[in-house]
Amino acid sequence: KQEVTQIPAALSVPEGENLVLNCSFTDSAIYNLQWFRQDPGKGLTSLLLIQSSQREQTSGRLNASLDKSSGRSTLYIAASQPGDSATYLCAVGRSFSGYEKLTFGTGTRLTIIP
């Protein structure tokens, strides 16, 4: 059974700093890995998707890496802003009976201090 863990569970950093969020998974037989952000009481916004054959993806100030063999992914946020405050979830996807099943991590609650 796939298990996805995110460390740390919570993180507070001053505005402007760079930061790294970590995600680890136990089963390397994944199809892709996604990073999402979730604002309080709201749904999910997809940030980055990395296919299993890729090593990283970048979007603006965000960079996500994937090391499938070691079961790890990182999300790097550059020059953090108060608007980045949210819970960040990673999710690994695998193919199952013709569709994709996502297993979500436990999340990192990020607070950017102005």
Place this chain on the structure above:
Amino acid sequence: GAVVSQHPSWVICKSGTSVKIECRSLDFQATTMFWYRQFPKQSLMLMATSNEGSKATYEQGVEKDKFLINHASLTLSTLTVTSAHPEDSSFYICSPSPRTYEQYFGPGTRLTVT
């Protein structure tokens, strides 16, 4: 594009009553619908998967007679929590999928059972 709505966004009901949650994909057709729930400070857990016009497939530990899923059309799915109890209080999120490896998420429904 990829707009998903859920109704209601927030509901309180008394123990023993039933609650229906609607999920609509407003600008695409969802051949597959995923329903997740999220307990406080926990991650999203997949409850069930359904294809339009077919019976839903439930994850282990999720009671199919308690959580009734109807996916009657490509733009509408409903989740009915029958005979709700306080332990069913959770955040329910739908995720319609227009094609394999592509999912979008609704804003969620906060259910509180008193």
